[in-house]
Amino acid sequence: MKIKLQHLLSCIVFTVILPLTLVAQDSASIKKDTIPLKKDTTITPSRPDKPVLKIGGALRFNYNLSSWKKEQVKRGGDFGLDMFRINADVAYKKLDFHAEYRFYSKDFGGSFLKEGYVRYLFNDSTHMDIGLVQNPFGNTTYNSHNWFFNLPYYAGFEDKFSMGVNFHQRRNRWIYDIAFFKNAMELNFGDKSGTDPSRYSYDVAGRNKEVNQGNIKTEYLIAEDKKIGISGMIGGVYNIPTGRMGARWAAALHTDLTFGKLNVKLQSMYYQYNLSDSSQYKNIVQLAAYGSSYDVARKAYLHTASFAYTQPVKLGPVKSLVFYENYSYMNKPQTGFKDTQMNVLGCMINAGNLVTYVDWAAGKNQPWLGPDWQNGLSTGNPDSKWSSRFNINIGYYF
Numbered sequence: 001m002k003i004k005l006q007h008l009l010s011c012i013v014f015t016v017i018l019p020l021t022l023v024a025q026d027s028a029s030i031k032k033d034t035i036p037l038k039k040d041t042t043i044t045p046s047r048p049d050k051p052v053l054k055i056g057g058a059l060r061f062n063y064n065l066s067s068w069k070k071e072q073v074k075r076g077g078d079f080g081l082d083m084f085r086i087n088a089d090v091a092y093k094k095l096d097f098h099a100e101y102r103f104y105s106k107d108f109g110g111s112f113l114k115e116g117y118v119r120y121l122f123n124d125s126t127h128m129d130i131g132l133v134q135n136p137f138g139n140t141t142y143n144s145h146n147w148f149f150n151l152p153y154y155a156g157f158e159d160k161f162s163m164g165v166n167f168h169q170r171r172n173r174w175i176y177d178i179a180f181f182k183n184a185m186e187l188n189f190g191d192k193s194g195t196d197p198s199r200y201s202y203d204v205a206g207r208n209k210e211v212n213q214g215n216i217k218t219e220y221l222i223a224e225d226k227k228i229g230i231s232g233m234i235g236g237v238y239n240i241p242t243g244r245m246g247a248r249w250a251a252a253l254h255t256d257l258t259f260g261k262l263n264v265k266l267q268s269m270y271y272q273y274n275l276s277d278s279s280q281y282k283n284i285v286q287l288a289a290y291g292s293s294y295d296v297a298r299k300a301y302l303h304t305a306s307f308a309y310t311q312p313v314k315l316g317p318v319k320s321l322v323f324y325e326n327y328s329y330m331n332k333p334q335t336g337f338k339d340t341q342m343n344v345l346g347c348m349i350n351a352g353n354l355v356t357y358v359d360w361a362a363g364k365n366q367p368w369l370g371p372d373w374q375n376g377l378s379t380g381n382p383d384s385k386w387s388s389r390f391n392i393n394i395g396y397y398f
Helices: 005-025 027-032 070-074
Strands: 052-066 078-092 095-103 111-123 126-134 161-171 174-183 208-223 226-239 245-259 262-274 284-289 292-297 299-315 318-331 340-351 354-364 387-397
Touching: 052 070, 161 208, 174 226, 208 245, 226 262, 292 299
Parallel strands: none
Antiparallel strands: 052 078, 052 387, 078 095, 095 111, 111 126, 126 161, 161 174, 174 208, 208 226, 226 245, 245 262, 262 299, 284 292, 299 318, 318 340, 340 354, 354 387
């Protein structure tokens, strides 16, 4: 596979040269925020000698009005349950434990574990996580500011969790992550069992399963709130009908920069699947989450640009307003495949434990933002038009 030179150059300009230009223009704040170069220290003595348990969670409700759902528009939208979740955290000497279990409606996959792992702290700059762990790839924890995320999430590359181990270390201005994931979260242990779609992360499903994945991610901190990085992933794709192993890989350039009240996240990435399947299935791969699945192009470029501005306020319980504009574009180089776009304009209202997202989300060939569910992220619809969804998500976090 040949990567087009213009795509490579645009990625470098978008995620490296442009951010460095912005940083150069903000040199005064960089000097103020310069990170002290210090040696790694041993684990802090404040770690508890007895297990300390903390229980938290959230209850969220959602209102949405979708332009392509004509009957819903007639009745003025729908307001109902989004999800209920429980978080458990335990700290004990050099060990931490974290788990988050979510409850959705039956149509959205029911209940499932979002993440859960045991962490061993070597010292205050190095730790290792084992379990259902977030993949170190791209801007993490999120490459977006809105409730919908950006397109990489729907292709399995944002806020994604898999079963394995991740080693994390910070050394002065450098942050390193090295991970191995045996497979996606497994619920069925049969000989030829497919991937159960009741899950949070978008994982390979249908005729294939993702296995034996390696990730590496490196970030350089220009300042404490300004970093630039590169990520890579390579892994296997086991084809259930043939019993043969295919392969997949992905790479990304990414930046996360804060200038006072403004945060800028930029990311450019490419992914590719090489499937060991019959010819009629080789151009698409099936992904699943939230109880259902859809097709995705086996290779694509994904570019995202996300901007957020935080304005502190004093309006009763409201402490701050975060205004954001998040845009993402998916270019599919296969002949006849139509590209996908997504844009979310909105505001997060922070009132302590009560957090509300007010979003106007629009998409073209985006499964969650239009009528093209099954093939929106794969072949696409040549007649597809922009569709939009007005969404309010109200959540109480405890």
